[in-house]
Amino acid sequence: MNLTVIIVNYNLKKDTEECVLSILDAGADLSQLIVVDNGSSDNSAQYLRSKFGSTLNIVRTEDVRGYAHGLNLGIQLAKKNNPEWLLLMSNDTFVDRDFLREMEAATNYYPKLSIFGPMILFASLPNRIWFLGQYLVPGTMITYDPYRMKPADESYSDILNVDFLNGCSFLVHRSVIDKIGLLDASLFMYAEEVDFFWRAKHAGFKMAAVPKARMWHRVSAIMDQDKPGTRFLRIRNQIWIYRRFGKWWQIIFLFFFTIIRLLIMGIKDILSRQKNLVFPILRGFLEGWFQKIPSFTE
Numbered sequence: 001m002n003l004t005v006i007i008v009n010y011n012l013k014k015d016t017e018e019c020v021l022s023i024l025d026a027g028a029d030l031s032q033l034i035v036v037d038n039g040s041s042d043n044s045a046q047y048l049r050s051k052f053g054s055t056l057n058i059v060r061t062e063d064v065r066g067y068a069h070g071l072n073l074g075i076q077l078a079k080k081n082n083p084e085w086l087l088l089m090s091n092d093t094f095v096d097r098d099f100l101r102e103m104e105a106a107t108n109y110y111p112k113l114s115i116f117g118p119m120i121l122f123a124s125l126p127n128r129i130w131f132l133g134q135y136l137v138p139g140t141m142i143t144y145d146p147y148r149m150k151p152a153d154e155s156y157s158d159i160l161n162v163d164f165l166n167g168c169s170f171l172v173h174r175s176v177i178d179k180i181g182l183l184d185a186s187l188f189m190y191a192e193e194v195d196f197f198w199r200a201k202h203a204g205f206k207m208a209a210v211p212k213a214r215m216w217h218r219v220s221a222i223m224d225q226d227k228p229g230t231r232f233l234r235i236r237n238q239i240w241i242y243r244r245f246g247k248w249w250q251i252i253f254l255f256f257f258t259i260i261r262l263l264i265m266g267i268k269d270i271l272s273r274q275k276n277l278v279f280p281i282l283r284g285f286l287e288g289w290f291q292k293i294p295s296f297t298e
Contacts, residue, residue: 001104001107002085003032003084003087003100004081004085004087005023005032005034005087007023008035008036008067008070009037009091010040010064010091011040011042011044012092015091016044017051019091019093020056022099023089023099025097026095026097026101030052031057034059034077035048035057035091036058036059036060036061037060038061038065038066039063039064039065059077065188067090067188068185068187068192069185069298071088071192072183074088075177079177082174085107085174087103088167088169088171089169093215094216095215095216096214096215098212099118100213102212102214103213107173109158110159114200114205114206115170115171115205115206115207116210117131117132117133117165117166117169117171118214119215120132120169120214120217121214121217123218127153128150129149129150129151130217131147132147132156132211133162133164133165133208134162135162136163141241141246141254152214158210158212159210160208160210162207162209164193165207166193167194170207176205180203181199184196186296187237190230190233190237190238191234191237191241194241195241195244198245228277231284232280232281233284235262235280235281235285235288238288239254239284239289240288242254242258243288258288258289266278
């Protein structure tokens, strides 16, 4: 498989080490990997170099520029070697030994599909599904996830045609990026993959989840470091997605839907004594609906 793996690291060098080791154990060669160190302050680049040597391609940004920018930087470097497939990964993940074999089998058996995602399991609940694709409620931009928290040992099809995958890991054919471009770095973090998948869908590309390709995700490893910031970015970016891709009548509905959803979220935060999360909700709502959406940034 003509593949390049791109892993973005931010201050989680031990997680990145385990992620790299798991990909190598799954059959990748060290020369196929690119690690983008996103302005870490924990000497991640030096640590990883000491563990894997000069064969591992490590590129470091001087400041924190977001997950999307890190992936884009890795993609631009990877394109010099003209890979057919790009596997994009967050560093707080690790994969099963059969991961790459199952992904490759899916690309061979379903050549009309251009984007694939794995079954993503909780690292803390290794047999429970965290993500296995999402579906759109017909006529809306609201998605639902029928697989979350289901056991991994249930019987699943070899392939699941879905509307959206998750940005912590997906396999994308080079032709998709050549046609629609890179991820939008103006989103910084969260929903950058949703924007990418919307553009891919509009361009005619199809995607699917591969239940036999399994990985585990340390869901809280990054999010708990900046929970108010996470809350703000999730809300603002999701609303920007609504405004970018929604039809006028969908946007009107989603405006009032968002008000109700965020009111419920804020009440829950107050009742759970997390008042520090209330202002980010308001800020995300206001900037999401009333701020000018920035132009696409690589």
